[in-house]
Amino acid sequence: MSNQTLQLRKQLRSQRRKLTAFQQQQHAQAVLQHLRHYPRFFSAKNIGIYLDGFGELRTQHLIELCFKHQKNVYLPMICNMNQSLRWVKISHQQYRNKRFVLHKLGMFEPMASRGLHVSCLDLLLMPLLACDLTGARMGMGGGFYDRTLTSAPYKPYRLGLAHDFQFFDEKFVRNPWDQALHGLVTPRKLMHFQRQISQ
Template identity: 35%
Template sequence: MIETAGLSRAQLRRLLRERRRALAPQRQRQAARRLYRQLAQHPLFRRCRHVALYLPNDGEIDPGLLLDAAQRRGKATYLPVLNAWPATRMVFQRIHPGEALHLNRFRIREPRPNRARQRKVWTLDLLLMPLVGFDCEGGRLGMGGGFYDRSLAYRTRHKYCRKPALLGLAHECQKVDRLALASWDVPLEATVTDKAWYAADRKMMRRGQLHRDPCGACE
């Protein structure tokens, strides 16, 4: 575990990115298999009908086995897609097995934008998120672009709108002692690594509870 005292966010981000990029391909594949075993039979994953994931980049842990499992089980699966305009907006678009992908401006694979297949984030059941660093209290350090924070900003305005369940995915080496949350940061329910679960909302994790939207619309 890395101690964050005396490190700026930029310094911490650089250190953690170096750590995950240093993992050998064999270690990455092993971590992906272990991540799958951690999550595949958990009630949160088994019960969800609409789940968003990501495709790995820059040494991120690979949720590809979970994506394959979700599609085999008949779940609707989604990937993040960056808008051309406004350039700071990200949406979630349904993806089908074998679909052709292209590289976005960050050289990350994503489907071609298709509004008819996009879904509002608050109507998803489960969102599996990449991260650079995490702590045990739901803190998440991202790449610095703020795409996920902007997509989830409605949760700070509508306190009772708790969908989707938010799980960060990471290598164990990305764990830090504590992350100071900014006002725009949206905490995770838990982070899942290749070795363990770190649940901030322990009651929800034990029950495998999927949040329901009591107000019907979180806009």
């Protein structure tokens, strides 16, 4: 990883953490409005989504929207054997009661012993640090989403969720294992990336 990439990651993490609660709320509401009219959201039955905890775009209202429309909601759980993600279906009651455990990396996970492969999902709402104009996604650096999707015989539609400053109108240098996005939603933008992405 280049020094430039490391510096950009550090800058973006800091920028996310500096957002006020009011700004976070505004951004989440704006993205929610985009998804209310997004065909891919309404056609999906099984939706993977994350629990925010590091300044990412907040997902509380999105998760509630999923339950309101009778979607099956899946949260990621790190599989220690291969450092990929498994997907655990949660109930509305489980979510409301916050029945989660804190992982050593600092994120909350659903309470379960095993989960399903990412191929069970129709739509995957993904966190990110940055996204370029081709849909290349820069994650937190752990490679969990890339490893998970690389091994998938069927890949769900990948939609990134981000603050506006996380979109870059340029091309990133990509690695062969990087898994690109089909689309990106920010408070001001709803983008579809035209180039072919393998399913």
